[in-house]
Amino acid sequence: MRIADRIMLIGSGETGTMLSHALDCNMYLIDCHTEFVMIDAGSGVEPERIVRNIESAGVDMKKVSHLLLTHAHGDHAAGAAFFRDAFGMRVVCPQEAKAWLENADEDKLSIGPAKRAGIYPEHFRFPPCTVDDAVGDNDKLNIGDAVFQVIETPGHSRGHVSYLWIDGGTVRLFSGDSVFSGGKISLQNIWDCSIQAYAQTVAKLHALRVDQLFPGHGPFLLRESWKHIEKAHMAFERLALPANI
Ligand SMILES: [Zn+2]
Numbered sequence: 001m002r003i004a005d006r007i008m009l010i011g012s013g014e015t016g017t018m019l020s021h022a023l024d025c026n027m028y029l030i031d032c033h034t035e036f037v038m039i040d041a042g043s044g045v046e047p048e049r050i051v052r053n054i055e056s057a058g059v060d061m062k063k064v065s066h067l068l069l070t071h072a073h074g075d076h077a078a079g080a081a082f083f084r085d086a087f088g089m090r091v092v093c094p095q096e097a098k099a100w101l102e103n104a105d106e107d108k109l110s111i112g113p114a115k116r117a118g119i120y121p122e123h124f125r126f127p128p129c130t131v132d133d134a135v136g137d138n139d140k141l142n143i144g145d146a147v148f149q150v151i152e153t154p155g156h157s158r159g160h161v162s163y164l165w166i167d168g169g170t171v172r173l174f175s176g177d178s179v180f181s182g183g184k185i186s187l188q189n190i191w192d193c194s195i196q197a198y199a200q201t202v203a204k205l206h207a208l209r210v211d212q213l214f215p216g217h218g219p220f221l222l223r224e225s226w227k228h229i230e231k232a233h234m235a236f237e238r239l240a241l242p243a244n245i
Pocket residue numbers: 071073156157177
């Protein structure tokens with residue numbers, strides 16, 4: 001589903017539009033002219049639905065060259081092994097999450113607590129996935145005619161990045177689980193969630209003056225996204241907490 005110039009929504013679960021399996025985060029496909037980039041991989045449950053969404057938009061799966069992961073939680077990254085194995089995509093992930101993804105480390109990725117909380121079913125599996133490129137703050141990814149800047153955005157979890165793409169003067173941010181429409185955030189009772197890291201992340205994202213926001217859950221925003229990010233930033237500046245999704 002085309003949602004903006006050169007951007008498609010290709011998957012989304014019950015926190016979004018139900019375009020794919022209920023457990024999936026929002027997934028985006030970016031047209032970099034000579035090739036395509038996918039942002040996040042979904043839960044790995046029925047990933048063929050995502051393939052169908054891409055192909056029905058007229059895109060050849062062989063042209064999807066890169067899979068950029070914002071972090072390695074199950075709803076964003078458990079599908080990565082499927083896309084790498086089936087289509088040879090290069091998997092890009094935050095440095096700290098590389099070993100967690102390659103070892104399918106259920107403790108570091110909080111899969112156990114999420115199962116106990118009923119977020120994932122008991123039979124949910126996280127297949128390990130080889131990482132081709134581990135990225136850190138300010139790394140630049142040149143893919144086709146697009147340049148993606150990596151921004152480390154811990155808070156929701158460690159090993160979390162966002163991808164900034166300035167396209168023809170429009171500041172576009174793929175924010176994963178760092179900041180959402182309405183200035184919401186995603187605090188969870190897991191080992192690597194940090195309020196203070198979160199406040200610094202939101203301050204950093206606020207300074208980018210983002211036009212278009214494509215988050216991992218909920219609605220995406222096509223203009224004045226900075227106003228939403230500002231709402232979260234102002235809450236942290238008052239030493240309070242923004243609303244949680
Ligand atoms: Zn997450």
